[in-house]
Amino acid sequence: MQSRISAARTGRPRSAAADAAILSATRAVLVELGWSKLTLGDVATRAGVAKTTLYRRWAGKNELVVDAVAVLFDELELPDRGSLAADIEGVVLQFAAILSRPEAKTALMAVVAESTRDEPLRERIRTSIVDRQKCLVLEGRARAQLRGELPPEPDPESAARTVDLIFDMVAGAVVHRTLVSAEPADEEWVRGFTRVLLLGLAGAAEPE
Secondary structure, eight states: OOOSSOOOOOSSOOOHHHHHHHHHHHHHHHHHHOTTTOOHHHHHHHHTSOHHHHHHHOSSHHHHHHHHHHHHHTTOOOOOOSSHHHHHHHHHHHHHHHHTSHHHHHHHHHHHHHHTTOHHHHHHHIIIIIHHHHHHHHHHHHHHHHHTSSOOOOOHHHHHHHHHHHHHHHHHHHHIIIIISOOOOOHHHHHHHHHHHHHHHHHHHSOO
């Protein structure tokens, strides 16, 4: 899937195949060696490219691993199942399935742990992962408003806060369930979570 954020490139055109091989190799090496032992040389060897190829694309390990995680979450799509509840259940099940993959689990936990002492890394996580996935919330909310399931929010600041809150609730709950509690986010759990989320959205929409 094409990345949700396209960046202008200068110089020699990048090879999409080489990028994909490098990011796949990064996830594989991370699972095998862990964050502390992973080097760009290991990744280059696994990907079958020169180490200089990596340095032309990424400044260091932090940026490389975040991008390797980000492309996994770019696989997420918001299905149109006919209702807000069904749409939420569909995307949350996809999210949980991605987090159940060893390469996603290992990579995400590694970069989050490292980011606690690295502000530039936190910022890259926000721009490369969080901001890229908030478009799913925007899409789902707009679709629900067209169906009449959610009221319109004409105030841009209020609408932005709502998007942030929905994203934080969904991402936080699923990450905690799958990675912290190590419990399955199966269909039964997802249905229960969606009911609670929609009750909260209904309450937030009521006038004070």
